[in-house]
Amino acid sequence: MAEKHHGAAIGAAGRAPAADRADAIRNVVLVGHSGAGKTTLVEQLLVATGTIQRMGRVEDGTTVSDFDEIEVRQQRSVNLSVAPMVHNGIKINLLDTPGYADFVGDLRAGLRAADAALFVVSATDGVDGLTRMLWEECSQVGMPRAVVITKIDHQRADFDQALAECQDVFGEGVAPLYLPVVTNGHVAGLIGLLSQKFYNYATGTRTEREPGAEYEDRIEEYRGALIEGIIQESEDESLMDRYLSGEAIDTKVLIDDLEKAVARGNFYPVLASGLGVGAQEILEGITQGFPSPLEHPLPEITTLDGKPVTVKACDPDGPLVAEVVKTTSDPYVGRISLVRVFSGTLRPDMTVHVSGHGLADRGHEDHDVDERIGTLTCPLGKQQRAIAKGAPGDIVAVAKLARAETGDTLSEPERPLLMTAWTMPEPLLPVAIRARSKADEDKLSQGLARLVAEDPTLRLENNAETRQLVLWCMGEAHTDVLLDRLAKRHGVEVERVPLRVPLRETFGGRCQAMGRNVKQTGGHGQYAICHLEVEPLPSGGGFEFVDKIVGGVVPRQFIPSVEKGVRAQMERGVLAGYPMVDVRVTLYDGKAHSVDSSDMAFQIAGSLALKEAAAKVATLLLEPVDEIAVLVADDHVGAVMSDLSSRRGRVLGTEPVGTGRTLVKAEVPQLEITRYAIDLRSMSHGTGTFQRTFLRYEPLPSHLTDKVTAED
Known part of the structure; x- marks a missing residue:
């Protein structure tokens, strides 16, 4: 990997920030919609x-966070990246996440690796639906959170409006630590509500002075709410009474209680940021107000056979427990794993045990192997800076883990352990692809294997029925990135093809048919005649073969041959090449020859009889129907129900889920929801989610049957 730093020159002689103690580390994930300003803030x-x-893109277009070739071209984040820095002796690992719903897998990986989340909200755009959903997700797991309102220097910025929206959407406990001071349309500085100081940025460097009298009322209004919110979480029960009686509470006491309130996940301070304004205040907020890894409860840890194991968080001498939170492939150095160390100490060239993560159904191999790791590095942009160890609580990059994938656990070979995997969203957008050339076909499996290793939200399916290779993705943007990466990074060109939904065939009525296979050539010929009666069974009835032969007109040894031929023809279909189901076939008559009859002759006769039956009676195509459960905001329920009806769906009912959200249940044909992941996102402004479960097969409408048979 190139040693040149892309995005800016590294200060402090390019040294990697060291972290020897967990209490001197802060792991913070940045959460927010695309365009909110996360990368700029980093x-x-x-x-x-x-x-x-310095900030900004350089000649090759990269930044510290967006250095992937796709991010450079598209100028947006599509990967989880880490930016380490040091402030006042505290190492801060900032985890920058993509702001698109398609890449929520990387975002959840960031939540797993972090000890606190900093929600980034633009002062010009406010809170979007995705940010609201992620706030609720953090709330469910008790993740400590804070908010930074960015772009306060923008001409359309409205800090008060953005703050009010955060308080309305995120609920109680949201209170500002700083208030911007705007003079003649420009942000002159920030007022610290705890310190009651004015931090002046008008000259380009931060200076400190007392705020003017004109700000007294505003300071008093917001400061009172802030202090009450902090001391409500204080362990000192007398603090509230002392404050309400008029006693001045020491600022250090308030700062200590602020960290405790944030760590409990019940209080959410709000910071402010603009170009050249607020960086120092945010760094102080992170180092003084955010919890360290010592305060992060460990996920459940077990032995490989499922027995619970108690591990002390961030014990440098304890058993090694680390997790791969992100896997990338570099064309020069191979696979690089971003690893969060929860216990023990990771060292270069040590041997670790790699335990699997339970996503075998998506094409991700479950692992149970020992591997020797390579160098440990501290990543910043494209640069990897060597470090001596991975201390407990820290996030490091590990080279040469050839088998480990995102979500795997690293532990000691003599004591293999497994961390409970975090929940990964289900990919619901199927995309059928094929290699563009024979050369691409030869490289396709290897390229896809690397994509699967990197991305646990990708599911790979080789559909035996439709004979298609299907990528199950999170959305259109996710698909574009995967195919771009397959072409540019792994040298495999593919093209999209129309997705085939696995249909079924059945008979629409009862009829009788004869299969005649009589051929006389030199030597042994073929002689087999069978008479069949076919009739449909109820949905889900499968296949029944009934023997009603009397008098040995078909010898007993050839009756299984007829059934075998019928089954083979049912697999091939009789109308459009789809398997036939829900049929009863009765063999009631036939003829045989003492010399020319054979097993194969009666197999062919059975097949011919089934095809003749299809020519006599209507043959129906059956389509798979799914039950889907759509979770959307109440505002979008009407649009979703109307859309489902337009897809030939049957709405089964609705039920409220929490506050302001509704679950809509419906039965919808699979043919109508192949792109529903994209359409629902558009309808619900990115906030809707759904799950699907196969239900049954139903007859395809006649106009669609004609279309399918014409295509096939």
């Missing part, structure tokens, strides 16, 4: 800590 903090010298 760069501001890197500049403020002297990690890099």
